[in-house]
Amino acid sequence: MGMVYRIYLEGERIYGCANCKTHLATIHSMMSRAFNGQHGRAYLFETVVNIIEGEPIDREMTTGKHTVRDISCCKCRTVLGWKYDRAFEPLQQYKEGKYILERNLLVDVQ
Amino acid sequence: MRIPESDQESAHSVSLDSAPQAGPSSLGLDGPGPSNGHTNGNGFTLPSTNGFTNGAGVVGNGVQKHGKSVAKVSLLGTALYADGSYVDREEFVRLVIQSLRDVGYIESAATLEAESGYTMEAPEVSQFRQYILEASWSDAEDALTRLGVTDSDGLWVCYHLCIGSVPYVFRYQEAKFFIGQQKYLELLEAGKTTLALQVLRNELAPLNVAQDQLHFLSGLMMCSDPTDLRQRAEWDGASGTSRRELLTVLQRYVPASIMIPQRRFSTLLQQAQSHQRQQCVYHNSPLDSKAFSLYEDHQCDKDVFPGTTTAILDVHVNEVWNIEWSHDGSYLASASKDKTAIIWRIDDPSIRDYTAKFVLRDHSFPVGCLAWSLDDSILLTGADNEIRMWNTKTGVCTLVLDSQHGHQETVAALSWLPDGSGFISGGLDRRIILWDAEGNFKDSWGETAIRVTDLAITPDLTRVVAVGIHYLYDLATKQTELSFPLEGELSSVKISRDSRYALVNRTQNEIYLYDLHSGRLARKFAGQRQGKHVIRSCFGGIDGNFVVSGSEDGNVYVWQCDTGILLETLPGHGEGSVNSVAWNPTNERMFATCSDDHTIRIWEAPLRESGSRVTNRSSSNGKGKTRQQSNGDGVDFDSAFGAWVDG
Numbered sequence: 001m002g003m004v005y006r007i008y009l010e011g012e013r014i015y016g017c018a019n020c021k022t023h024l025a026t027i028h029s030m031m032s033r034a035f036n037g038q039h040g041r042a043y044l045f046e047t048v049v050n051i052i053e054g055e056p057i058d059r060e061m062t063t064g065k066h067t068v069r070d071i072s073c074c075k076c077r078t079v080l081g082w083k084y085d086r087a088f089e090p091l092q093q094y095k096e097g098k099y100i101l102e103r104n105l106l107v108d109v110q
Numbered sequence: 111m112r113i114p115e116s117d118q119e120s121a122h123s124v125s126l127d128s129a130p131q132a133g134p135s136s137l138g139l140d141g142p143g144p145s146n147g148h149t150n151g152n153g154f155t156l157p158s159t160n161g162f163t164n165g166a167g168v169v170g171n172g173v174q175k176h177g178k179s180v181a182k183v184s185l186l187g188t189a190l191y192a193d194g195s196y197v198d199r200e201e202f203v204r205l206v207i208q209s210l211r212d213v214g215y216i217e218s219a220a221t222l223e224a225e226s227g228y229t230m231e232a233p234e235v236s237q238f239r240q241y242i243l244e245a246s247w248s249d250a251e252d253a254l255t256r257l258g259v260t261d262s263d264g265l266w267v268c269y270h271l272c273i274g275s276v277p278y279v280f281r282y283q284e285a286k287f288f289i290g291q292q293k294y295l296e297l298l299e300a301g302k303t304t305l306a307l308q309v310l311r312n313e314l315a316p317l318n319v320a321q322d323q324l325h326f327l328s329g330l331m332m333c334s335d336p337t338d339l340r341q342r343a344e345w346d347g348a349s350g351t352s353r354r355e356l357l358t359v360l361q362r363y364v365p366a367s368i369m370i371p372q373r374r375f376s377t378l379l380q381q382a383q384s385h386q387r388q389q390c391v392y393h394n395s396p397l398d399s400k401a402f403s404l405y406e407d408h409q410c411d412k413d414v415f416p417g418t419t420t421a422i423l424d425v426h427v428n429e430v431w432n433i434e435w436s437h438d439g440s441y442l443a444s445a446s447k448d449k450t451a452i453i454w455r456i457d458d459p460s461i462r463d464y465t466a467k468f469v470l471r472d473h474s475f476p477v478g479c480l481a482w483s484l485d486d487s488i489l490l491t492g493a494d495n496e497i498r499m500w501n502t503k504t505g506v507c508t509l510v511l512d513s514q515h516g517h518q519e520t521v522a523a524l525s526w527l528p529d530g531s532g533f534i535s536g537g538l539d540r541r542i543i544l545w546d547a548e549g550n551f552k553d554s555w556g557e558t559a560i561r562v563t564d565l566a567i568t569p570d571l572t573r574v575v576a577v578g579i580h581y582l583y584d585l586a587t588k589q590t591e592l593s594f595p596l597e598g599e600l601s602s603v604k605i606s607r608d609s610r611y612a613l614v615n616r617t618q619n620e621i622y623l624y625d626l627h628s629g630r631l632a633r634k635f636a637g638q639r640q641g642k643h644v645i646r647s648c649f650g651g652i653d654g655n656f657v658v659s660g661s662e663d664g665n666v667y668v669w670q671c672d673t674g675i676l677l678e679t680l681p682g683h684g685e686g687s688v689n690s691v692a693w694n695p696t697n698e699r700m701f702a703t704c705s706d707d708h709t710i711r712i713w714e715a716p717l718r719e720s721g722s723r724v725t726n727r728s729s730s731n732g733k734g735k736t737r738q739q740s741n742g743d744g745v746d747f748d749s750a751f752g753a754w755v756d757g
């Protein structure tokens with residue numbers, strides 16, 4: 001590992017962890033608002049920073065089977081959503097390598 | 111200066127009259143004695159040992175004192191040695207005479223003058239020197255012309271019509287101005303304002319040189335008292351060194367061949383030392399007689415470079431990110447990802463049983479930065495956006511700094527002001543905050559253009575140098591003086607002892623040395639690995655001759671600061687990065703490193719004592735353990751330590 005500082009994002013709209021305000025993603029990397037998570041509406045992002053990825057597990061979703069990892073805030077460890085490692089359905093493969101963040105766990109930060 | 115043959119007697123009488131009696135009268139040899147003379151190539155008899163021919167009545171070309179005389183030795187050519195060397199014999203001998211006089215070997219100097227036929231300087235020169243030191247200003251001014259400092263048809267005008275590019279016509283006026291200025295200041299200091307004013311108007315002003323200086327001098331009339339005067343004039347008074355300094359200034363106006371600069375021989379020897387010092391790649395010893403002998407060229411022994419691990423401090427249970435020595439060099443503070451800071455006692459190098467004196471446990475986030483107060487009684491630690499103050503005698507947290515006024519994001523750097531009046535903190539929230547010594551909020555810089563990752567204050571208190579993400583920033587009294595936009599993230603900054611250079615690590619495998627005076631990049635150091643982690647470097651050695659850095663490849667890198675040459679790549683730490691390095695401030699032969707492998711290593715020269723073996727034991731108080739070893743019996747460190755890394 002080694003010492004790293006949390007990454008600070010630049011941009012007009014920055015989403016952070018609702019609990020500790022750690023920067024997570026910008027609106028520019030948002031791919032879709034049409035997702036649902038455990039706490040309601042969720043967003044799909046191209047890239048997310050300052051997260052810790054959990055172990056991969058296979059999960060049945062409404063769009064089919066996926067290999068996903070839980071992602072949590074690197075500062076406060078709140079689980080914020082998940083990352084898609086693999087989509088078994090060919091039509092869903094655009095999500096591979098992308099991240100889901102739950103809207104209710106996010107807050108606008110600067 | 112060469113003395114013409116016909117002038118010799120008088121020249122000698124002058125120089126000897128001012129000297130005590132020549133001749134080793136205490137020896138009392140009465141007869142011819144042992145055959146102590148020998149004949150040189152020129153066919154002259156050189157009296158040696160006693161240096162004087164015994165018996166009265168030997169009068170000739172030599173000096174006679176107490177019935178003993180010194181014969182002048184005539185040598186061929188002008189070189190000191192006849193082998194084509196370019197050292198001029200007359201110059202050499204005159205410098206020797208000057209040195210002998212300086213240390214008080216007056217008789218020897220006189221003897222050498224007699225034997226060589228060279229005099230150190232004409233009597234006018236010593237007289238002039240005396241006039242200045244005794245404040246006989248008008249005599250000194252008169253003497254100037256006799257020394258050839260003149261703007262009219264003087265004695266030596268054609269000899270030194272001009273020196274450098276300054277036309278000679280101005281030189282006399284200028285020299286006179288300096289003398290008049292000293293006179294003026296001394297009168298002011300003595301409270302003789304009216305006389306001082308007269309000097310200003312009647313002597314200095316008509317010289318028509320240095321109008322600005324004249325204006326400044328007249329302003330000094332307003333000084334409230336002598337102390338104020340000395341301070342404002344940056345002048346140490348009649349009883350200080352100011353007259354000697356005046357002599358040094360006046361020296362510029364007299365040809366060096368007439369008035370030899372003070373302590374010239376010593377100056378040349380110091381230049382030789384300085385040259386040898388620069389050639390000494392592993393230089394790490396003080397400028398004393400032990401390290402610098404005139405008998406041989408100086409060279410520091412590579413074997414005494416502290417490139418050997420002599421202790422491993424292994425109490426942290428996670429990565430160690432930062433270390434700082436106390437100012438007295440007896441304690442090391444470490445900051446870890448395990449959310450603790452540890453104060454280690456490292457004050458007895460003979461024992462090497464370094465113990466964790468206090469484990470500071472109250473932080474709820476990894477600790478990233480540390481700062482000892484000037485008297486080492488307080489340690490500051492920063493973890494996330496929290497700053498804590500610890501009593502280093504008790505290990506008790508005495509204060510959590512005001513979070514209302516404090517940082518909103520991670521505190522990345524803490525630094526006490528060089529005058530001890532407080533400290534500053536820099537954070538990723540773009541703020542630099544000033545706190546007093548008790549930890550009360552004093553002031554904030556507001557938003558800087560960078561997220562501060564490290565900062566340092568120059569020892570002369572003129573600058574705060576902050577580095578951060580995207581920029582290296584230089585702040586002087588809150589005004590941005592200089593900023594150097596750099597690619598990548600800058601993770602560490604250290605300032606050289608002379609306040610001139612800033613050493614900066616950046617995440618592109620590069621360490622930069624910035625010259626803060628010129629604002630330019632002075633040097634780059636390459637070899638270490640730094641990609642995405644915070645890696646720190648420092649100056650090291652007796653005069654900052656070394657630059658040391660951690661590295662993501664687990665090695666410690668050492669360069670020669672002046673040249674940027676990589677001297678050492680020291681393995682030893684385990685898996686992960688060496689995150690920070692710190693040179694002991696009071697022991698130029700010791701530094702410490704800390705690593706992702708949870709340990710801190712102390713580096714010294716190989717231990718010379720035999721008998722101490724590699725050991726691994728816990729300290730008696732149970733608070734910490736250290737591992738010690740010596741290579742006195744040839745233990746292979748790398749392999750010995752490699753097995754312990756995860757221990």
Ligand SMILES: [Zn+2]
Nearest residue numbers: 017020073076
């Ligand atoms: Zn969080």
